[in-house]
Amino acid sequence: MAEPLRVLVTGAAGQIAYSLLYSVAKGDVFGPNQPIILVLLDIQPMLGVLEGVVMEMMDCALPLLREVIPSVNEMEAFKDVDVAMLVGAMPRREGMERKDLLAANVKIFKSMGVAIDSQAKKNIKVVVVGNPANTNAYICKKYAPSINxxxxxxxxxxDQNRAQAQIAAKLGVSNSSVKNCVIWGNHSSTQYPDVNQAVVDLNGKSMPVREAVKDDNWLNNDFIKTVQQRGAAVIKARKLSSAMSAAKAIVDHVRDWWNGVPDGTYVSMAVPSDGSYNIEEGLIYSFPVRTKPDHTYEIVKGLTINDFSREKMDATEKELSEEKNMALSVCES
Structure with missing residues (x-):
């Protein structure tokens, strides 16, 4: 068997982690032959809950789980980590302004960036979940300059999963029948869920989603708004943010990043812009990407962008640029 991977989950005493940890430890992310050492990081007041989570993970008696290490110390927790799932952040609550969430969270991710830079393996793979996720990832990256x-x-x-589920429900097909929905931009209400590249298997043949749905008014209006506002709708209904669906999406994100996706398939990830599609270089912006079995990815180039899409893509870029500047001012103050 392979050497164990050291996988860190922050906010490990929280709701999302509670849905996530079992899937990671039983092989859904890294495969059935990859042993795991789980490092669970949370804040000191959550230590008692964290110890309960550790007991439960042990009691699952999972064959791949070699060790579970609880921690409330960032520098210790990030030591030699291979993969970090940064879930922990102040949660968004009903009525909370995004700028308030940003100010509270960016200093947390600055501190994590410093810890990653000094303690983690230099080829560490990081996915940021805590909101505002794109900008938190930007700050984390900035303060870990020795990491690619x-x-x-x-x-x-x-957001991609939400978009595909809406299309599947509209057409009465399985979720697996829909692929290549694209999320452009920010994980916020400005994001642009784009079906212009999406295809669906319908009645035994593959066809463009627009052709299958036959309702551009729905695709350009209600569909986009539903995906953009889904997180807020869950909060309004549950009085808590998305947990089960977020955990499933983390599994999907890291699994596909680690293992690659089939030819002709791409997935949405917020990654540092290389200037593709005229998006400001360096912003953590969601693009369609192809992931590869060597744990790398590339932004899908050359997709046709119509005027409607351009306007939506520019609007979410503007929000991200503003968030970036606000975050930098908080971190440097």
Whole structure:
């Protein structure tokens, strides 16, 4: 068997982690032959809960789980980590302004960036989940200058999953029948869920989603708004943010990053912009990417962007640029 991977999950006493840890430890992410050492990081007031999570993980008696290490110390927790799932952050609550969430969280991710830079393996793979995820990932990347910037990503797979589920429900097909929905931009209400590249298997043949749905008004309006506002709708209904669906999306994101996706398939990940599609270089912006079995990815180039899409893509880029500047001012103050 392979050497164990050291996988860190922050916010490990929280709701998302509670849905996530079992899947990671039983092989859903890294495969059935990859042993795991789980490092669970949370804040000191959550230590008692964290110890309960450790007991439960042990009691699952999972064959791949070699060790579970609880921690409330960032520098200790990030030591020699291979993969980090940064879930922990102040949660968004009903009525909370995004700028308030940003100010509270960016200092947390600055501190994590410093710890990653000094303690983690230099080829560490990082996915940021805690919101505002794109900007938190940008700050984490900035304060870990010895790590390849491409190794910092933020989660927009949940938005992609939401988009594909809406299309599947509209057409009455399985979720697996829909692929290549694209999320552009920020994991926020400005994100642009784009079906212009999406295809669906319908009645035994593959066809463009627009052709199958036959309702551009729905695709350009209600569909986009539903995906953009889904997180807020879950909060309104549950009085808590998405947990089960977020955990599933983290599994999807890291699994596909680690193992690659089939030819002709791409997935949405928020990654450092290389200037593709005229997006400001360096911003953590969600693009369609192809992931490869060597744990790398590339932004899908050359997709046709119409005027409607351009306007939506520019609007979410503007929000991200503003968030970046606000975050830098908080970190440097």
């Amino acid at each position: 910037p491409a190794n910092f990503t933020a989660l927009t797979r949940l």
